[in-house]
Amino acid sequence: MFVKGEMGENGDIITEQLLEKKKKKKYFEDCSGCKIELLKETNSAAPIRHLFLVWIVVLCAALPISCLFPFLYFMIRDFHIAKREEDIGYYAGYVGSAFMFGRALTSILWGVIADRYGRKPVIMFGAMAIVIFNTLFGLSTNFWMAVSTRFLLGSLCGMLGPMRAYASEVCRKEYQALGMSVISTSWGIGLVIGPAIGGFLAQPAEKYPDVFSKDSLFGRFPFFLPCLIISVFSLGVFIICCFLPETLHSHKECNKVLDDSYDPLEETLSKSNMDEKVKIIEPRCASLKSLLKNWPLMSSIIVYCVFQLHDMAYSEIFSLWAVSPRKNGGLSFSSADVGAVLAVSGFGLLVFQLLFYPLVENNLGAITVSRIGAVLTIPLLSSYPYIAMLTGLTLTLVVNSASLLKNVICVSITTGLFLLQNRAVTQQQRGAANGISMSAMSLCKAAGPAAGGALLSTISLYAALLGHKGVKMLSFFQNRSPIEDDDVKANLVRFNSHFPSPITKDERGWLFNPVSLATESGVKGGAVNCVSQHLGEIRPGAMRGNHRHYSANETFVIWGAKTKFRLENNQVDDKGYAEVIIHADEVAVAASPRGTAHALVNIDPVLSTFFIGCQDGVINNITSTSDYNVWKDL
Template sequence: MTGDGDVPLLVSCKVYHEHCPGCRQERKVHANDRLPYLDFLYIWIACLCSALPIQSLFPYLYFMIRDLKVAKQEQDIGFYAGFVAPCIVQAYASEVCRKEHQALGISLPATKYPNLFSEQSIFGRFPYFLPSFVISVLAAGACVACIWLPETLHMHHDDKVEAIDALEAQDGTAKESGTWRMGHAKNLLRNRQLMSAITLYCVFSLHDTAYLEIFSLWSVSSRKYRGLGFTSQDVGVVLAISGFGVLVYQLAIYPLLAKYVGPIKPFRSAAVLSILLLSTYPFMANLYGLELKVLINVASLLKNMFAATITIACNILQNTAVTQEQRGVANGISVTLMSIFKAVAPAVAGILFSWAQKHITGLFLPGEQILFLMLNMVSVIGFILTFKPFFSLPDPMQ
């Protein structure tokens, strides 16, 4: 210091470690202001293959339970389907890839495409083999793509996790990184901003997974049970169209929203609009033909856009609430809790769906309306949790 209120004469500059992959990546980012499309491609492939094993199941789950004759009556198919999905739920490192990667009618290939697949072929004898085979091939490609993913974590020989400030190095004010990191890892559960973001993430993950389970079962169930009577191919087309729209939305529209209004306002708006949209779903069973297909595609697209808005906002809030070296542990906690909620959601949704089909003429409300009302209640709880005293905005965003 040169006097009262004077600023330091030295200008802070970054010191990079030659053999640290984190420093190497940070220097590359600062030197190039263009978007790293190639790195994004590798991440997209890896996330695609992590989402596909679960997401591809939903379009044909109803028919698989029926063909295996697990359920004694048609109304029980949803009950058993609810217990199949959680058996394969896995933890995701990221939620970049969503429902847009559904299997597009490639189950039952000998039935759907008899000119291409014979009944005596392996695809005819094992009708649900083709989706799994395609996913396995893509997963092999993801393993190769992971080789080129750059390491972003700082690994210094002196165990400092971030690029060191030159002034701090001269002052001797830098903290011992190992002790500092350990103390902060223990305090992550006390980080109110992080835990509020994780709570929102878990609640809406429960909602999204339950919605996907219910939509897939409801859309293919019989008209006499107030379903839409779709085929697995119809469901795949609806989800694929929605997915393409969500992809465009995530790349072109959401970044502008987040830039000008931040993540929390679109988050709340999406939650409210999602509630209003889901309230219209039970009445779509009264529609037929082209009118039904157009409206269900529009509704599915909007619902998935709202879900993408909420999920991305949750990820932004979580990553902003902690420092770089804490993100691994924070995301580990988040994904573990989220996976528990995602594992519970299909079972609960399947039980509710089976109950709804057995109570089409309820005294209070028809079964399918109560079904979507329960989904909306989860969204209402999540929406309430975005306000004080439950929610706390991370310091960098205040």
């Protein structure tokens, strides 16, 4: 039924109609949905127990989505499907997109099933799907197995949409913002903790050789451990879901039950400045209304999809950018470094959502918070190319702050849109409505990693092809960092030590000539041939060089540990030398022309630095053709 009236003189009539409607609520003893409604009616406190269960289940759904990002670059590299290092991001995008593409195909179906058979069966089935297919993904031995398991995981894990409906149904109206905040907080933390787990636990035989042997299961499958941890957690969530109360009404008289989470009259009464006619619609069964014609629902879904496309592309590109070599505009982070940044972001996000977001939302409203977040995102992301110019402690602080702020903004926007979507429909439509939202969002998220990975791969390829010759052109698009400028001043070029790279042509090992490698890399002033050649090891804290040869040019190939390389350069103001850091996962080729001092210092606490030195003259230590102990500060 519907009633029309005017705000103002007939306001009391409308209010009386509302109160009368609430008195007509009818509960059925054997209906689990009615039990939840009765609990909401008789208990005015926040449903802490139910919201805790929601938090745990959503965390379970979020962890497998992003746990692969820190190690995806290395997984694709180990599959040996990429012919060039710059192509790794291209293939990584397809692995990242497979999950979302699968979820896009089935989310509406899972929503309809949740509306017909209940939220609980869909949630439990999704938890078990994570246990099975996330484990298989960790055991992937080739590119197509990885894509297939991610696709099946996305297709069969349809729990997130029903969980959003569930969170709004267990809360009284005054606590619905809290319920959606719990959803988005758990989701955001899962998207941060997931990469942290992947970053710290991937390749355990390399990171923790005292605990994990290379011949063990985790040595043969270097990306299995983080997937296994998440699968074990999901198994625990599956058991917890057995005690999850159902919220869907099991009787047929849907029009006689007041759904507290949907009330267009109350929404209208909250807008005190409206003087136009008010239309009061009694809740109906889902089959009587077309969701696609519900503009409040569809508009919030469209905005939600745009932000999720952006956020998913950012999530993948951030990790790939962080682990990419500095010569390609990255940070040369290890997977553990990326995990540390995302762990800090997760903790900060938890504090913000629990302590500050409810206050902000109550004062500004969900729409205003979303608008402010969208505006702030633009300058924040524009600053990332400049972050790559930083080093040391400054880089650590700025990267962590930027990552935290980005996650806070994203979760704040998402929470507001969740509220708008679930308030726009009745309970009988909520599963299908969230299914539409999930399908549309998943399509956007599927496009995000693929497009983002392809874009990053293209940029990296152009960076590698242009090298120092195209540095001015590249800086116009990419804001080339001073790290690359320092490499130029130090007469050095660095690249990844793993396949594929200029020194790793195939799986048999390194094959290169130091002189030709320097020439092909654009390093000038080194040895023209190898009259004398030597191989050396520099232990942690030790140094080699710190001298100046007048009778020979020298070319170096350096690898193995975090190493400081210093080269005399009178064009560097104040210091008179250029100094760069070579990371443990990098190989550097450098040249020291005759009459130029150089030094290598191992600053790694554990690993040894190795180098090959090639000289085009014979150094006689007895004669005065060399200066030693040039720099007193080393």
